[in-house]
Amino acid sequence: MELNDVKKGLCTLKLNSISKVEDDPLLIKTTFSILDFNCSGNGDIVSKEIAVEASPTLKGKPLLAVYSPNTNTVDEPNDHLNDHGEQEKNDRYGNEYIGTNSIAIGTALEGGYITTITDEDGNEEEVLACDFYLWADRNVEILQLINEIYEQGIDLYSSCEYYFSNYEINDGIRSIKSPLVFSGHCCLGSGENNSKKVPPAYDSSKMISFNKKLNKAIYNQLNNKSENNDSDLNIKNSKMEGDNMAEPTKMFKKNCELSFDDIRSQIYMNLKDIMSEDEYYDSYITECYNNYFVLSCWNDSSHKYFKINYTKNDTSVSINYEDKAEVQLYQEWKEIPEVQNSLNEKTQELTKANEKVTELEKQLNEKEKTIESLNKKIDSTNTEKTEIETKFNDVTDKLTSLNSMVENMKPIVDEYNKEQFEKELNEMKSTYEKKFNSVNALEKFETDEVQELIKKALNNNEEGKNAITSLNKMVVDSITFDEETESETKPIKELCSKQENLIPNDSFEARYGF
16 A cells, blocks of 8 residues: 555544553553444545454554643643644655644553444444553643543544545445555543533544543552562562572673663652652652653742753762752744745635635625524634634634535534424414314314315415315315205385496496405
C-alpha cells in the first residue's frame, strides 16, 4: 500500500477502563472501545471483518493528547483537552504535509480484539477494543485531568486515525475495504471545565470506567516496591554464603546506570523527605537535565519555578535544595524568510476562504431565521448567531462543518412540521366531524375514505381542493329530509290587488330563490 495512494480516516474510541499494572507501577492499563460496526458520523463504515483484519496494526501505536494547560486558579481550573491538533507543516525538504501537535501519553502493547459493551440504553453491542498503557510518571497533569473527567461522570471520547486505499460509496455511505492500517489514538475534549466539546464519530466510543487515581504516590509505590524487593532478596540471600551474595550485586552495579526516569524517581524521594506534605503534593518536576532539574511549586495563587542542582553516582541521587534559585522561561522569536513566504501564501488563502465564509454566512443567515422560529425558548438567538459567525471567521478549518450543522437542524424542522401537520389534521378532523354529526352521518365520517380525504385536504394543491370538494359533497349527500306532515292549521290566503312583476318569468335564480 503506497503512501501516495492511501487516504486518512478518523474514527472515535472511548476509554472503557483503567487499572494499575501490579508488576510495573509506572504503567496504567486502559481499555478503549475503538469503533462499532455501524455508520459513523463521518459517513464511513468499517465492517467487523475489516476491523478484525486490521486489529493487529494497533500494536505499538501511541495514545495521544493535545493539552491546554490551566491558566486560572486551582479552585477554578480551565485546562482541557482539544482535538487532533492537525495543521499544515513542512518537512526538512520544504514539502507540505498534514501533521499534529499532539504528544504521546501511552502506547498499545498488543493488537485489538472484539468484545461486547453495554450502551446507555442497556443494549449490548459488539465493538473493536484495545488495551493501552499510560506512562504514569510523564505528563502527570494530563493524567490527573483524565481522572477528574471520569470522577465527574463526563464521557471521555477519543479519536482513532487510520489509513486506507480502497473503498466503495453507496447512497452516500463510504464502506472501507482492505487494507486498513490504524495510526494513532487521540483523547478528545469532552466539555471539561466549560471547554469546547469535540464531537466523536461513534456514539459508542467513550470512557466506560476508571478505577485508578493518579498522583505522585506512584513514586511511593516504587520506593515500597524497591524496599520489598530488597527485603525479599535479604531473606533469600541469608541462606547463602557471603561469597555467593556479593557477585550478583557487583554485576548489577556494573551493568546498570541511572536513567532519567530513575533520577526523577529518586529526586521525588529526596523532595518528600525535605518538603512538607502540602508542599510536596503541590509541586512537580517540569524538566530534568544532566545536573539540575526545574521544580514547579504552587504558592497560594500561582506557580513558581525553581532550578535545583543535583549530583548522582551509579545508584543514588542527592539534591542541593537549600541553594535553589527561582527561574522563568524565556522564548526568542526570529523571522525566517521561508516561513514568511509561506505565511504570505496562507494569508492569501485565508482571504479567499473569508470570501467563501461571507457567502456561507449569507446561507447561514437564512438557516438561522428558520432556527429562530423553531427555538422560541432560546433566550438570545443573537448571541448564538454571533458565536457561530465568530467561529467561522476565526477557524477556517471548520468550514466543512457548516453543512453538518444544517443537517443537525433537520430533525428539529421535521419535528416542527410533524407537529404542525398533526395540529392542522386535528383541526380539519374536528371541523368535518361537526359537519357530519350535524347531518347524522357520523358513521360515514369514521370511514377510511373520509379520513383519507381529510388528510389530502391539507395539501395546498389541486388534490387538496378536490378533496375538500368531495368532503363537502359527502356532507350534502348525507342530508335527509323528513316527509312533510299536513299542517293542522289552514294556510292564510290573501288576495293581491295586482299581480304584475311579482316573479320575473326570465329569472331562474329569482324563481327558485338562489
